[in-house]
Amino acid sequence: MTFLFIFIVTFFIMECITWLTHKYLMHGLMWYFHADHHQPKYANVFERNDVFFVIFAIPSILLFYFGAEAGFDYKFFIGLGIFAYGLSYFLVHDVLIHQRFKLFKNTKNKYLIGLRKAHKVHHKHLGKEDGECFGMLFVPFKYYKI
Template identity: 80%
Template sequence: MVSFLIFLGVFLFMECVTWLTHKYIMHGLMWYFHADHHQPKYEHTFERNDIFFLIFATPSIVLFYFGVQDGMNYLFFIALGITTYGFCYFMIHDVLIHQRFKWFKNTKNKYLVGLRKAHKVHHKHLRKEHGECFGMLFVPFKYYKI
């Protein structure tokens, strides 16, 4: 039970980490890497923005490594929470919203449509200033209205 609570707590906490990182790091100090993500699309498989995948994956890999050294300790479940959030982020951001993979093109689910709307509002700003909707899995309820 404690392991599940650690996993769930970390998963939920990652939305806060994502919001803060997106607003203050990606739209701040590391804008150079994130800027191409806010520009009209061109035909390339990868963006500079994809570097953030490696940045976020590294702590999970390290925590998994140390979390299995003496059996599965709490570090393993922290890593599992981070990794599961990362997978959900990938499915929502890269697959559903940006259609980098054409898997869920015509969803009518209010929650998923709301996520798309909020992210579209975020992308209406092509520069790092004046951004809004920095979260990924939890966005303001006003975007869920169809």
């Protein structure tokens, strides 16, 4: 039961970490990598922004490894929480919102529509300043109104 709690808490903490990383690093010091994500799309399958998947995967992989070496202790379940959040992020951000894979185009789900609206507001700013809606799974309730 303790490991389930660690997994769930890690998952939700990742939303806070993602918000902070997005606002202060991606729209700050690491704008070079994130900038192409805010520009009109080209035929390229990958963006420089995809480097953030690798950056977030490294701690997860290390925690999996060292947690498994220690008999599947708490480190493993922290790594699992980071992985689950990363998978959710990929499915919501890249599949649902940006349609990198053409799925869920015609959803009627208020929550998913709200996520799309909030992200669209975030992307109306092409530069790194004046950004808003930096979260991924939790966005202001005003975007859920249809």
